[in-house]
Structures are given as structure tokens and as C-alpha cells.
Amino acid sequence: MTALDHGAQQVVAPEPGKFEIVGKIFAGRPATVVAAFVIFAFILIAILAPVIAPYDALAQSFLRINHGPSWQHWLGTDQFGRDVLSRMIYGSRNSMIFGLLAPTLAAIVGTTLGVIAGYFGGIADRVISRVVDMLLAFPELLLAILIAAALGGGFWNIVVVLTVAFVPGFARVARAQTLSVKQEPYVESAIAVGVRTPTIIFRHIVPNIAAPIVVLMTLWTASAIRLEASLSFLGIGTQAPNPSWGNIIRDGLNNLFGSPWPIIGAGLAITCVVLSFNLFGDAVRDVLDPETNQ
Amino acid sequence: MNDVLISARNLGKTFSSASGLLGRKGRDVRAVDGVSFDVHRRETVALVGESGCGKSTLGRLLLRLIEASEGEVHYMGKDLLKLSREQMRAMRKDLQFVFQDPYGSLSPRRTIFEIISEPLEVFSVGKTRSQRRERVAQLLDQVGLSPSFMDRQPRQFSGGQRQRIGIARAIALDPTFIVADEPVSSLDVSVQAQIVNLMQDLQEDKGFSFLFIAHDLSVVRHIADRVAVMYLGRIVEIGPKAMVYDTPHHPYTQALLSAVPEPDPDAKKTQIILEGDVPSPANVPPGCSFHTRCPIVQAVCRRDRPPLLDTGKGQMVACHFAEAHPLTKGEHADLAKTRLQAVGSTGAL
Known part of the structure; x- marks a missing residue:
């Protein structure tokens, strides 16, 4: 077919590496590197909790109620004589699981709803958008308290609570992104060659709205950890005797002037993890979704 | 065929502009x-x-x-x-x-x-x-x-x-x-x-x-092979390429063609400059939609919309005066000029 060769320029740009994005997230940001390290450390602690923890987090003892810090119990003991450090180490499991599970589930549900609303429009859009607007009118914590109060505590209830609290945000972002991606010529060109609607959604819409969703997920991991701690502090989250940073602080309040260490320790842990996830999320956003960065 | x-x-x-929740209708x-x-x-x-x-x-x-x-x-x-x-x-x-x-x-x-x-x-x-x-x-x-x-x-x-x-x-x-x-x-x-x-x-x-x-x-x-000329959502002229380019019947086609740059710098050519802008498609003028800018507009143009009619040789034109002024290549410029003058003197615009 040389007759048809009208001399296309053989200009080809270099292929960028797959790991370039990861590199960009850390490049020139020492705070992000520290944040990632902190996150990694806490994840390790959560996984290795049974190995690291010096005591059983649930073992009570009348002989050492409300002890201050000592070489045996670095952060002292609580009103049931349980080792606070061990409870904190086991509590990190709680925080990490909710921190990762809730935004992931919320992203799946919220993105599905948002894409349906954005792509199909019409009555589906109206119903979904109105419900989402309604839910967005409540602050997440208030919404979480409302649902938790109705459902009660317990692991799966907290998962549901946090997921419902986060779904509206994902749905709104996914809908807005879908509306704009839907207008892209490559979507129209897929329709023009006869691609079926589900394929268009999964192949041409979802991958192109993924960046802001991922950004939202990393940013809301911090919120999920904070919310779970808040709920547990209020007594409607993780239920005693299971340890959670939130209910460690709550228990610590009873003996605030005897030993402030449970509160200081758990408070510091929450602060560190939330701050780290926020910093990391900001960095991810700057790289994946530079436009939304004010 | x-x-x-x-x-x-x-x-x-x-395209209807989105109606609001209360049924407000745009243009x-x-x-x-x-x-x-x-x-x-x-x-x-x-x-x-x-x-x-x-x-x-x-x-x-x-x-x-x-x-x-x-x-x-x-x-x-x-x-x-x-x-x-x-x-x-x-x-x-x-x-x-x-x-x-x-x-x-x-x-x-x-x-x-x-x-x-x-x-x-x-x-x-x-x-x-x-x-x-x-x-x-x-x-x-x-x-x-x-x-x-x-x-x-x-x-x-x-x-x-x-x-x-x-x-x-x-x-x-x-x-x-x-x-x-x-x-x-x-x-x-x-x-x-x-x-x-x-x-x-x-x-x-x-x-x-x-x-x-x-x-x-x-x-x-x-x-x-064939060319169709559109103006404000309607085809105003369609026909074999040679006919449309050499003997454009519709004043809009004539104006369009007169705007094509000529490679020969010495070629004499009069450009037909259309007055005004294209009306908004949200507010298409009644009658012939081109009448607001047409150099040969008459009363009938403002009233009746001209149908797309065959001139006999496969060329179709939507203009009330298509028959009256088929242009050959040479006449193109001159006629356009005289017509513009005529328009000016009678104040038809």
C-alpha cells in the first residue's frame, strides 16, 4: 500500500514509565515522605499487633487498676487494669480497617450512583441527586451519629455508618466527572462505532473519572479514622471491651488526673495518622488531579 | 434513482434549553x-x-x-x-x-x-x-x-x-x-x-x-462530487460541484464563493461582503432565513420561505429569485456589483 503512504511523520514521544506517578507524589515533598512512613508504620503495627503488643488487650486485673506509666506498662493501665499500650496497638487495627474499608465501599457505591446519574440523566439523575443533596446537607459526623444512634454500635454497623456518611461526596464527584467525560469526543466516537452502553461506561467513562475518586478516597481515609474515633468516644462506635483509640480516650477521661497518658497516647496516635493521611492525600491530589487544587 | x-x-x-423544575422554558x-x-x-x-x-x-x-x-x-x-x-x-x-x-x-x-x-x-x-x-x-x-x-x-x-x-x-x-x-x-x-x-x-x-x-x-x-450549502439549519443550494462553483444561484452561495481567496494576484474579483451577522438559530427570521443579509431582498422574501427547487439540471436552490439570476463565472462579479448598487439606490435594505 505504498500508493497511500503520503509521508506520515514518524514522530514519537518517549513512553513515560508506570512508576512515574508514584515518584511524582514524593518528589520534593519531605513531609509527604514522612507521612507515608508514618502510615506504613501504623499499618505494620496493625498487622503485627499480636506480635508487638506486650499484653492481651482484653486481660483485666484488679491488682493494677489505674496505674501510671511504668517499665511494665509504658502508658499505664486503665480502670480495669488493662495495659493501655496493648490496647492502643490493637486499637490501630480498628482505625486502619475502618479507614481503608469505609472510603473504599463508599467509593464503590457512590461512584456507581454518580455514574448512573451522570450518564443516564433524567429521572435517575433527579432521584439520586436530590437524595445526595439531602445527605450532603448534614455534616458527616452528625449524619454518622444519627445512623449509629439508630443502628447501634458494632463492627458492621460502623462500616455502614461511615459508608453512608461518605457516599454522597463520591456520588457528587462521580456525577460531575461523568457529565464532563460524557461530552468527550472519544465517548461519542465509541458510540459511533457501535460500542454497547455498559462497555462505554466501564471502558471509557470509569477509567477517566478514576483520578478524582482516588484522591477523595485517600483524603477521606483520614476522615474515616477521625469519625470512627469520634463515634467510639461517644460510645456509639466500637463497643467495649474491644479497643479503639476513641474509647481509650473515653476510658482515660475517668482517670484524667491520675494518669493522662491514655488520652495523650491515643490522641497523638489519631493526630499522627489523620495528619499523615491528609498530607498524603494532598500530595496524591496534586499529582492526579491538579485542576482541583486551589 | x-x-x-x-x-x-x-x-x-x-435543541430545547433545559426546562427548570417549575417548567420554565428557555428559547x-x-x-x-x-x-x-x-x-x-x-x-x-x-x-x-x-x-x-x-x-x-x-x-x-x-x-x-x-x-x-x-x-x-x-x-x-x-x-x-x-x-x-x-x-x-x-x-x-x-x-x-x-x-x-x-x-x-x-x-x-x-x-x-x-x-x-x-x-x-x-x-x-x-x-x-x-x-x-x-x-x-x-x-x-x-x-x-x-x-x-x-x-x-x-x-x-x-x-x-x-x-x-x-x-x-x-x-x-x-x-x-x-x-x-x-x-x-x-x-x-x-x-x-x-x-x-x-x-x-x-x-x-x-x-x-x-x-x-x-x-x-x-x-x-x-x-x-456534489456540494450542499447550508445557512441557518437549512440547505439553500445543492448540486454538482461544477454547477455550484461556476453558476451559483443562491445569493448566499455567491457571497461564500466570492470570499474564497484567489491564488492569482492579478485576477479581478469583487467580493460580495454580507452585511451584519448570522442571526441566532434561537431566533430564525421568518420567510427566507437569509433575508436579513441578502443583497437582493424583496418583500416576498420577508414573508414566504422559498422551497428548495430544482433549476432543471440537478442543481437545487431555495431562493425566490433563483431563476431570475443564474450567474455564470464571468457575470458573477459584475452582477453582484450592480445588484449591490441597485440595493443601495432603492433602499431595499
């Missing part, structure tokens, strides 16, 4: 208004007009990329607009589209192979992946690209190369009809000619029909 491939009858599209935009024309087998029909005249919308209506408000599109004895979504999807094997924007029309995250093989996959052409790769390699070769580009991504290519990829995708299923929506208007002038020639060669090779949407009259002159 039994070699008609696809024909539009009274095709129209009104409707009449993008395409009662358009009828045929495209024959192996023929290239060029659709020209100013931006905003509805030519892209018309191209999309034919292939149902936009749903028409009214009218019919006949293809193979069926009205495309009456088919179910699934039936229409099956028809897309024969009816393809080349997009204006070579940057936006290729999905940025997919490889060239994935982009070109998508239609093959949809219509199960090529059972295995390796068969499809073979076919894609063949298609890339046909559009003048190296098959070794297959696993690269669109961002690694120039505009002209991307448009070649878009063309390869359009011809992948051996369609009978391709709508090309200003396929070269966003390209470099030097690349435009290559792409136009490529499309012409491919058409000769494969024998598909072409609806070529453009605003560049020199490109149209090169590629078209």
Missing part, C-alpha cells in the same frame, strides 16, 4: 430545519456553511449520534430513526463517523490497537486477538502509518497521525457510508492535503460514500 445509498427527508432538530434553538437530500453510492457530498449553521448537527442526525426531532433517514429500505437502539447499533457497522478533533476523539488511556480494534471487537470481526492484530496492522498500513505504532498511546502522535488513526477506525468495518465532520480543519495546512488525499484514495479503493462536512471551500472543491 436506485443508486441512492442514504437519504434524509425533512430532517429537523430543535428553543432550531439547529437543523427540514433538510432533505440524498447521498448516492460511491459519491462524496460536501456540506458547507458558516460555523453554527447546523452542518455538524446534520451529520450527527444522519447517524443518530444526536436524536432527530423529526424527519426520516432512509438507508437500505429502512428508516434509521425508527430503529430500536439495538437495531441502530447493528447498523453502525455500515455507517461510520470521522471526528473533527483528532485529539479528543481518541481515548487517551487506550493504545492504538485497542482504539482501532474496538469496532472489530464489537462486531466480532476477527475471532482471536491475533487475527484482530493482523487486521489492525493492515488498517494502519492502509492509512499510511507503521503497524509498529500499534501499542503506543494517542498522546505520542501528531494531529495528522491521530486523524489517520481516526480514519483507520472508521474504515475498519468496511462501511458503506462515512460522515467526516471537518476532518482536516484542525490540522496544519500542509497536513490537510495529505489527509484529504488519503481519504480520497481510500474511497476509491473501498467504494464508500462520503458526507464531507467542511467550511473550507478550496478543500471541498478538491474532494466533492
Whole structure:
């Protein structure tokens, strides 16, 4: 077919590496590197909790109620004589699981709803958008308290609570992104060659709205950890005797002037993890979704 | 005429601005208004007009990329607009589209192979992946690209190369009809000619029909068999290329042609400069929609809309005075001038 060769320029740009994005997230940001390290450390602690923890987090003892810090119990003991450090180490499991599970589930549900609303429009859009607007009118914590109060505590209830609290945000972002991606010529060109609607959604819409969703997920991991701690502090989250940073602080309040260490320790842990996830999320956003960065 | 491939009858599209929750209605935009024309087998029909005249919308209506408000599109004895979504999807094997924007029309995250093989996959052409790769390699070769580009991504290519990829995708299923929506208007002038020639060669090779949407009259002159001129959503003149270019009947066509730059600097030429702007398609003037800018406007033009009538030789014009002033090449400039003067003296504007 040389007759048809009208001399296309053989200009080809270099292929960028797959790991370039990861590199960009850390490049020139020492705070992000520290944040990632902190996150990694806490994840390790959560996984290795049974190995690291010096005591059983649930073992009570009348002989050492409300002890201050000592070489045996670095952060002292609580009103049931349980080792606070061990409870904190086991509590990190709680925080990490909710921190990762809730935004992931919320992203799946919220993105599905948002894409349906954005792509199909019409009555589906109206119903979904109105419900989402309604839910967005409540602050997440208030919404979480409302649902938790109705459902009660317990692991799966907290998962549901946090997921419902986060779904509206994902749905709104996914809908807005879908509306704009839907207008892209490559979507129209897929329709023009006869691609079926589900394929268009999964192949041409979802991958192109993924960046802001991922950004939202990393940013809301911090919120999920904070919310779970808040709920547990209020007594409607993780239920005693299971340890959670939130209910460690709550228990610590009873003996605030005897030993402030449970509160200081758990408070510091929450602060560190939330701050780290926020910093990391900001960095991810700057790289994946530079436009939304004010 | 039994070699008609696809024909539009009274095709129209009104975009209604979104009505609010309380049923407030915005102003409707009449993008395409009662358009009828045929495209024959192996023929290239060029659709020209100013931006905003509805030519892209018309191209999309034919292939149902936009749903028409009214009218019919006949293809193979069926009205495309009456088919179910699934039936229409099956028809897309024969009816393809080349997009204006070579940057936006290729999905940025997919490889060239994935982009070109998508239609093959949809219509199960090529059972295995390796068969499809073979076919894609063949298609890339046909559009003048190296098959070794297959696993690269669109961002690694120039505009002209991307448009070649878009063309390869359009011809992948051996369609009978391709709508090309200003396929070269966003390209470099030097690349435009290559792409136009490529499309012409491919058409000769494969024998598909072409609806070529453009605003560049020199490109149209090169590629078209017949030319249709659109103004404010309506076809005002349609006919064989030679007739439309040499003896334009509609004053709008005459003005358009007079604006084409002449390569010969010594050639004497009077430009017909139209007064005013194109009226908004949300507020189309009554009667002949061109009457607000027409140099030979009469009272009847403001009142009655002229039908698209055959002048006898296959050229159709929608003008009340089409018969009165057919122009030959030489008369073109002079007549235009005298007419402009006449308009000035009678104060018809």
C-alpha cells in the first residue's frame, strides 16, 4: 500500500514509565515522605499487633487498676487494669480497617450512583441527586451519629455508618466527572462505532473519572479514622471491651488526673495518622488531579 | 434513482434549553430545519456553511449520534430513526463517523490497537486477538502509518497521525457510508492535503460514500462530487460541484464563493461582503432565513420561505429569485456589483 503512504511523520514521544506517578507524589515533598512512613508504620503495627503488643488487650486485673506509666506498662493501665499500650496497638487495627474499608465501599457505591446519574440523566439523575443533596446537607459526623444512634454500635454497623456518611461526596464527584467525560469526543466516537452502553461506561467513562475518586478516597481515609474515633468516644462506635483509640480516650477521661497518658497516647496516635493521611492525600491530589487544587 | 445509498427527508432538530423544575422554558434553538437530500453510492457530498449553521448537527442526525426531532433517514429500505437502539447499533457497522478533533476523539488511556480494534471487537470481526492484530496492522498500513505504532498511546502522535488513526477506525468495518465532520480543519495546512488525499484514495479503493462536512471551500472543491450549502439549519443550494462553483444561484452561495481567496494576484474579483451577522438559530427570521443579509431582498422574501427547487439540471436552490439570476463565472462579479448598487439606490435594505 505504498500508493497511500503520503509521508506520515514518524514522530514519537518517549513512553513515560508506570512508576512515574508514584515518584511524582514524593518528589520534593519531605513531609509527604514522612507521612507515608508514618502510615506504613501504623499499618505494620496493625498487622503485627499480636506480635508487638506486650499484653492481651482484653486481660483485666484488679491488682493494677489505674496505674501510671511504668517499665511494665509504658502508658499505664486503665480502670480495669488493662495495659493501655496493648490496647492502643490493637486499637490501630480498628482505625486502619475502618479507614481503608469505609472510603473504599463508599467509593464503590457512590461512584456507581454518580455514574448512573451522570450518564443516564433524567429521572435517575433527579432521584439520586436530590437524595445526595439531602445527605450532603448534614455534616458527616452528625449524619454518622444519627445512623449509629439508630443502628447501634458494632463492627458492621460502623462500616455502614461511615459508608453512608461518605457516599454522597463520591456520588457528587462521580456525577460531575461523568457529565464532563460524557461530552468527550472519544465517548461519542465509541458510540459511533457501535460500542454497547455498559462497555462505554466501564471502558471509557470509569477509567477517566478514576483520578478524582482516588484522591477523595485517600483524603477521606483520614476522615474515616477521625469519625470512627469520634463515634467510639461517644460510645456509639466500637463497643467495649474491644479497643479503639476513641474509647481509650473515653476510658482515660475517668482517670484524667491520675494518669493522662491514655488520652495523650491515643490522641497523638489519631493526630499522627489523620495528619499523615491528609498530607498524603494532598500530595496524591496534586499529582492526579491538579485542576482541583486551589 | 436506485443508486441512492442514504437519504434524509425533512430532517429537523430543535435543541430545547433545559426546562427548570417549575417548567420554565428557555428559547428553543432550531439547529437543523427540514433538510432533505440524498447521498448516492460511491459519491462524496460536501456540506458547507458558516460555523453554527447546523452542518455538524446534520451529520450527527444522519447517524443518530444526536436524536432527530423529526424527519426520516432512509438507508437500505429502512428508516434509521425508527430503529430500536439495538437495531441502530447493528447498523453502525455500515455507517461510520470521522471526528473533527483528532485529539479528543481518541481515548487517551487506550493504545492504538485497542482504539482501532474496538469496532472489530464489537462486531466480532476477527475471532482471536491475533487475527484482530493482523487486521489492525493492515488498517494502519492502509492509512499510511507503521503497524509498529500499534501499542503506543494517542498522546505520542501528531494531529495528522491521530486523524489517520481516526480514519483507520472508521474504515475498519468496511462501511458503506462515512460522515467526516471537518476532518482536516484542525490540522496544519500542509497536513490537510495529505489527509484529504488519503481519504480520497481510500474511497476509491473501498467504494464508500462520503458526507464531507467542511467550511473550507478550496478543500471541498478538491474532494466533492456534489456540494450542499447550508445557512441557518437549512440547505439553500445543492448540486454538482461544477454547477455550484461556476453558476451559483443562491445569493448566499455567491457571497461564500466570492470570499474564497484567489491564488492569482492579478485576477479581478469583487467580493460580495454580507452585511451584519448570522442571526441566532434561537431566533430564525421568518420567510427566507437569509433575508436579513441578502443583497437582493424583496418583500416576498420577508414573508414566504422559498422551497428548495430544482433549476432543471440537478442543481437545487431555495431562493425566490433563483431563476431570475443564474450567474455564470464571468457575470458573477459584475452582477453582484450592480445588484449591490441597485440595493443601495432603492433602499431595499
